[in-house]
Structures are given as C-alpha cells and as structure tokens.
Amino acid sequence: MTAQTQTTQTETYEFQAEARQLLQLMVHSIYSNKDVFLRELISNASDALDKLRLEAFRNKDLEVEIDDLHIDLEVDRAARTLTVRDNGIGMSRDEVVGLIGTIAKSGTAELIQKLREAKNTDGAASADLIGQFGVGFYSAFMVADTVTLVTKKAGQAEATRWSSDGAGTYTVETIADSESVPHGTAVTLHLKPEDTEDQLHDYTDERTLRDIVRRYSDFVTWPIRLETEKTEDGKTTRRWETINSRKALWARPKDEVSEEEYREFYKHISHDWLDPLRTITVKAEGTFEYQALLFLPSRAPMDLYYRDAKRGVQLYVKRVFIMDNCEALIPDYLRFVKGVVDAQDLSLNVSREILQQDRHIQLMRRRLVKKVLGSIKEMMADDRGRYDTFWREFGRVVKEGLVEDPDNRKAILDIASFASTHHSEDLTTLRDYLDRAKDDQEHIYYLTGASRSVIENSPHMEAFRAKGLEVLILTDPIDEFWVEQVGEYEGKTFKSIAKGEVDLDGTDDDAAEQEKADEESFAALREWLGKTLSEHVKEVRLSNRLTTSPACLVGDTHDLPPALVKMYQQAGQEVPMAKRILELNPKHALVTGLRDAHASGGDTEALTETAELLYGMALLAEGSELPDPQRFTTLLSNRLAASL
Numbered sequence: 252m253t254a255q256t257q258t259t260q261t262e263t264y265e266f267q268a269e270a271r272q273l274l275q276l277m278v279h280s281i282y283s284n285k286d287v288f289l290r291e292l293i294s295n296a297s298d299a300l301d302k303l304r305l306e307a308f309r310n311k312d313l314e315v316e317i318d319d320l321h322i323d324l325e326v327d328r329a330a331r332t333l334t335v336r337d338n339g340i341g342m343s344r345d346e347v348v349g350l351i352g353t354i355a356k357s358g359t360a361e362l363i364q365k366l367r368e369a370k371n372t373d374g375a376a377s378a379d380l381i382g383q384f385g386v387g388f389y390s391a392f393m394v395a396d397t398v399t400l401v402t403k404k405a406g407q408a409e410a411t412r413w414s415s416d417g418a419g420t421y422t423v424e425t426i427a428d429s430e431s432v433p434h435g436t437a438v439t440l441h442l443k444p445e446d447t448e449d450q451l452h453d454y455t456d457e458r459t460l461r462d463i464v465r466r467y468s469d470f471v472t473w474p475i476r477l478e479t480e481k482t483e484d485g486k487t488t489r490r491w492e493t494i495n496s497r498k499a500l501w502a503r504p505k506d507e508v509s510e511e512e513y514r515e516f517y518k519h520i521s522h523d524w525l526d527p528l529r530t531i532t533v534k535a536e537g538t539f540e541y542q543a544l545l546f547l548p549s550r551a552p553m554d555l556y557y558r559d560a561k562r563g564v565q566l567y568v569k570r571v572f573i574m575d576n577c578e579a580l581i582p583d584y585l586r587f588v589k590g591v592v593d594a595q596d597l598s599l600n601v602s603r604e605i606l607q608q609d610r611h612i613q614l615m616r617r618r619l620v621k622k623v624l625g626s627i628k629e630m631m632a633d634d635r636g637r638y639d640t641f642w643r644e645f646g647r648v649v650k651e652g653l654v655e656d657p658d659n660r661k662a663i664l665d666i667a668s669f670a671s672t673h674h675s676e677d678l679t680t681l682r683d684y685l686d687r688a689k690d691d692q693e694h695i696y697y698l699t700g701a702s703r704s705v706i707e708n709s710p711h712m713e714a715f716r717a718k719g720l721e722v723l724i725l726t727d728p729i730d731e732f733w734v735e736q737v738g739e740y741e742g743k744t745f746k747s748i749a750k751g752e753v754d755l756d757g758t759d760d761d762a763a764e765q766e767k768a769d770e771e772s773f774a775a776l777r778e779w780l781g782k783t784l785s786e787h788v789k790e791v792r793l794s795n796r797l798t799t800s801p802a803c804l805v806g807d808t809h810d811l812p813p814a815l816v817k818m819y820q821q822a823g824q825e826v827p828m829a830k831r832i833l834e835l836n837p838k839h840a841l842v843t844g845l846r847d848a849h850a851s852g853g854d855t856e857a858l859t860e861t862a863e864l865l866y867g868m869a870l871l872a873e874g875s876e877l878p879d880p881q882r883f884t885t886l887l888s889n890r891l892a893a894s895l
C-alpha cells in the first residue's frame with residue numbers, strides 16, 4: 252500500500268495486490284446472489300455493536316452511550332444510495348487503512364489463483380470457492396459503483412472518510428468537522444442501476460430491503476431499523492421501524508426454528524456462503540446452564556491447515572457477545588466447527604486465561620466434543636453421502652484428535668474411514684474392516700506411504716495380496732503419528748505390514764521343512780550381505796512376505812518408521828534414523844543366483860555391487876529415496892551395458 256498523492260488531508264492509496272484481485276472478482280460479479288451484500292454489511296455492523304458494548308463494560312473510562320445501539324438502513328431514492336449505519340465501535344484512520352485496504356487472511360493468494368483458474372472454466376465453481384473465504388465488506392462492490400465509509404472510533408475525536416470505486420485505489424481523509432460525526436460507521440453505497448436479469452434488485456425499495464433482512468439477518472440481536480413513510484389522511488410521516496425479530500436462535504426451542512433460519516444464522520456467523528452440512532443443538536440445564544448451536548460446514552476453509560487457523564466457536568454470556576475464536580470451548584482438531592455457545596453463569600468480564608482454567612468450561616467442552624462426535628456418527632448412519640463429504644473435507648483434521656485427545660480415541664475411530672485394498676475408491680470404516688476379516692485375524696493391517704499407488708505397489712503388500720488380506724492404505728502425514736500411538740481398536744491391534752515379522756497363517760509341515768532348508772542354504776549369503784551392507788541395514792533375513800520382488804526393507808516392531816523420523820527431523824528434533832532389516836525372497840532368481848555366486852567364490856567386487864543394487868531396489872520399490880542415486884544409476888547402467 253503506497254501513498255501516491257497527498258493533499259492536506261486526503262490521501263490516495265493502492266489496494267494491496269490480493270485485495271485488488273478479489274475486488275475485481277466482486278465488481279465483475281462472479282457470485283449470482285447479490286442480495287447477500289446486505290447480510291455482510293449488517294454482520295459487520297452487528298460485530299461492531301458487540302465490540303462496543305463489551306468495550307464499554309470493560310473500560311469504564313470510555314464515555315459512550317450504549318443504551319440505544321442499532322443498525323440503520325437509510326435510503327435516498329433520488330440519489331440512489333443506501334447507507335448501512337451503526338453506532339458501534341468504529342475505526343481509527345489507521346484501522347480503516349489496515350482493515351479495509353488489505354486482506355490479512357492466510358490462503359488468500361491460493362484462493363485467488365484457484366478462482367482465476369475456475370473463472371475461466373466455470374462460474375459456479377468460482378462462486379463456490381469464494382464461499383469458503385467470505386469477502387465481507389468487499390461484497391458491497393457487487394451492487395455499488397462507489398462505496399463511501401465514514402467512521403469514528405468510540406472515544407476518539409477524529410473521524411475518517413474512506414471512498415473507492417473498487418478499481419485500483421481508494422482515498423482516505425480525516426473529516427474536518429469530526430466533532431459533528433457520531434461514533435460508529437456508516438457505509439454508503441452508490442447503487443448500480445437495477446438489473447433484475449442479473450439478480451441486481453432495487454436496493455432502495457422498502458419491500459426488497461425488508462425481505463432481505465428477514466431472510467438473512469432476522470436473528471441479529473441488535474435492532475435493524477428502516478425509515479419508513481406512512482401517508483394517512485393526505486399527510487406523510489416518516490418513522491424508524493425495527494424490521495428484524497431479534498430472537499436469539501439458540502435460545503429458541505428447536506422445533507420452532509426452520510432449517511432455513513438455521514442456515515442463514517450459520518452464514519451470518521461463519522461468513523460462509525454455502526449451506527452447513529449439519530446443525531447441532533445443545534442445551535444444558537442445572538447448576539451450569541448453557542445453550543450451544545453448532546454447525547459442521549460443508550467445505551473446508553482455505554486456512555484449515557495454517558498455524559493461525561481460527562476456531563469457529565463464539566462465546567456469549569447471557570446473550571452478550573464475549574469473544575470469537577474461543578479455543579477453550581473446542582479442541583484444535585474440531586477447529587472447523589462453527590457456532591455459538593451462550594453460558595448463563597459466567598462473568599461478562601471473563602478472559603481467555605480464566606476460561607482455560609474454569610472447571611465448568613472444561614466440562615462444557617467435553618460435552619460439546621461428545622455432541623459433535625456423536626452427531627458425526629449419526630450422520631454416518633443416516634446420511635452416508637453427507638458423511639462422506641464431511642470426511643473428505645475434514646477427516647485429516649479429525650484424525651489429529653487421535654493423538655491430541657486420548658479420551659475420545661474410540662469415538663474418533665468409530666467415525667473415521669480409511670482407504671483400503673478392499674475397494675479402489677470407497678473408504679472403509681474399521682467396523683466394516685473387522686466384519687470382513689476372518690475371526691482369527693488378530694491385527695488390523697496397514698501400510699503408510701506417500702500415495703495409494705506407492706503403497707499398493709510396495710513389495711510389503713505382496714503376501715497380503717496373495718492371501719487376500721485387507722490392508723488399510725494410510726497416506727496422510729498425521730497417519731504416521733496416530734497409528735503409532737493408538738494401538739488397538741476393539742481388541743485388534745494395528746500392525747504395519749512393513750514392520751516386524753509376518754506370520755500370516757500356520758505353516759504346514761512341507762513349508763516348515765522348506766523353510767528350514769532355506770535357512771541353511773542362505774546362511775552364508777545372509778552373513779556376508781549383513782557385513783557388506785552394514786552401513787545401511789542391521790540384519791538380513793529370509794522373508795515370507797514376498798512373492799515377486801527379490802527383497803524389501805522392514806522395521807523392527809518398535810522402531811519409528813522412516814517417514815516419521817523424517818518429519819521429526821524436519822521439525823528440528825534430533826531423532827536418529829534406525830537401521831532396518833533387509834528381507835530376501837528365497838524363491839527369487841536374483842537371490843538364489845547371488846547365493847550361488849557367493850558360494851562358488853565369485854568376483855567380490857561384482858557381488859558387492861549386486862548387493863548394493865539389491866538394497867537400492869528395495870528402497871525404490873517402497874517409494875523411498877536412494878542415499879546415492881548417482882552411484883546406483885552408474886552401477887545399473889554398467890550392468891545393462893554388459894548384458895547387451
């Protein structure tokens with residue numbers, strides 16, 4: 252943002268690049284339902300009133316009147332303007348520049364990139380994308396050519412005027428006669444001409460405004476007022492009329508609230524433009540009374556995986572807004588849940604620190620978590636399609652709970668689903684996995700890796716495929732952590748197929764005899780290979796998990812898997828990489844050939860090179876990196892050249 256011109260008081264600024272790009276999308280209206288601009292402006296005004304009431308309560312020196320807080324819609328039909336005015340907290344000049352001229356949200360750049368791509372192909376897709384983000388104030392430019400904002404921060408003397416046509420720049424000036432400006436914010440829209448074909452309605456029309464407010468903002472706790480005209484006996488009078496019912500939705504009995512009201516409330520608090528996937532209501536009576544109205548969104552927000560991702564639950568105390576992003580109420584792994592919790596018996600002065608320690612709050616949090624997990628479970632049973640959408644969007648985050656929240660492990664595993672070798676696309680629950688398994692199967696087999704195809708083609712999978720045993724395919728980074736910690740589900744232990752020995756079924760006598768013979772005939776090779784590859788592996792043994800590959804690498808049961816070690820190392824922790832075990836397929840020609848060449852005292856250098864190649868191939872087959880790719884390719888190309 253750079254100041255280009257400067258008069259005594261008016262400065263022209265450029266919008267931050269990302270803000271400019273988003274604005275352009277607004278001006279060119281990628282979103283078909285333009286009425287929602289009013290919801291966004293009312294929502295901002297309502298937040299500003301909440302903030303002022305709280306500030307006045309906390310700061311007794313702030314001399315402001317808070318008995319008559321409201322949002323006014325003012326219409327000037329002749330000038331074709333609509334003003335949304337609140338007498339809330341207002342903004343200082345610096346805040347106007349910082350808050351309105353820039354977008355400080357994580358993920359903005361990615362969103363714009365995606366929007367650009369989607370816009371070229373599909374308008375609906377881009378509207379969907381913007382829905383995940385919420386553009387708030389900027390949506391005014393869908394319906395207005397010019398937007399002017401006059402604001403004065405409560406308790407300060409200076410008032411500021413901001414104005415822009417939504418192109419590259421905006422102006423900011425300090426108002427000379429600041430005294431006469433009341434605290435709060437007035438946003439004036441110079442409306443574009445009506446164009447019903449483009450769903451651009453006449454926003455100076457009383458009926459239109461009433462309808463939009465009733466539809467989107469009825470439950471806003473502050474009065475939304477409209478100046479109406481009445482002609483009686485030839486005399487016209489004007490008066491302010493409150494046009495929203497102001498009923499706090501969470502306080503009303505569930506059966507008296509329509510689905511649509513819940514949906515609009517969700518959009519009001521979440522700034523999401525899509526409908527929620529599920530609505531969850533909680534009511535607790537007794538010594539600690541509270542009500543909660545929570546929602547599962549239908550789409551993951553852009554910033555879900557950023558460190559500064561906010562939690563979506565707001566805390567109210569006796570209908571008074573206290574704070575956004577209340578981390579004491581909902582754990583990190585449910586950070587996507589949006590909603591409101593209204594507690595009766597807390598002080599309005601409650602701070603984040605106090606909340607963290609409050610025993611009642613901890614109990615409340617536990618109950619909310621149970622309710623959310625329970626609701627997901629219900630959705631799994633009664634609406635599988637919705638559950639699948641939910642899990643696709645949020646499953647990765649929910650699985651963090653397996654590590655973060657040991658008390659709810661079972662409940663989380665109950666609602667989790669996983670890719671598996673049972674089906675190429677559909678996910679499976681653990682319950683279904685166990686139902687398909689043979690009664691005597693003691694383990695839930697899994698393999699972690701970078702992608703489905705790497706896992707499916709890994710040599711570790713061979714014997715399991717041959718025996719028709721189902722293996723879970725775990726590809727999310729978080730999977731590496733929880734499988735290590737969770738241990739079991741319904742008495743069956745999780746077992747990595749790349750760790751420890753496998754004993755897939757009782758071996759018959761013939762097989763046992765064969766095994767014994769193999770052990771003897773490969774003993775010398777194993778010993779020699781163990782020495783030759785000692786830098787890389789701690790042991791060489793015969794495998795019964797391979798059918799087609801010559802060799803694979805496996806970990807000891809209690810070793811950390813290499814991917815996990817790498818993650819810890821990237822996070823700056825010193826964790827040594829444990830050497831693994833090289834398993835040989837005694838039926839593979841390369842392995843028997845190597846045994847024979849070694850037994851007959853073949854060229855040591857050539858044998859050593861073959862050993863190195865064998866180790867390298869085992870790494871490649873499981874999708875790991877080679878320690879020295881250059882050397883591997885040299886050895887391999889020499890071999891290939893010699894064979895031609």
Ligand SMILES: Nc1ncnc2c1ncn2[C@@H]1O[C@H](COP(=O)(O)OP(=O)(O)OP(=O)(O)O)[C@@H](O)[C@H]1O
Nearest residue numbers: 295296299341342350351385386387388389436522
């Ligand atoms: N009427 C208002 N009174 C006081 N501050 C306001 C008002 N309108 C906007 N703001 C400030 O400007 C900021 C940006 O508003 P904007 O509507 O663009 O985004 P938002 O409401 O924070 O989030 P979202 O993009 O999800 O709607 C707000 O967070 C608020 O601090």
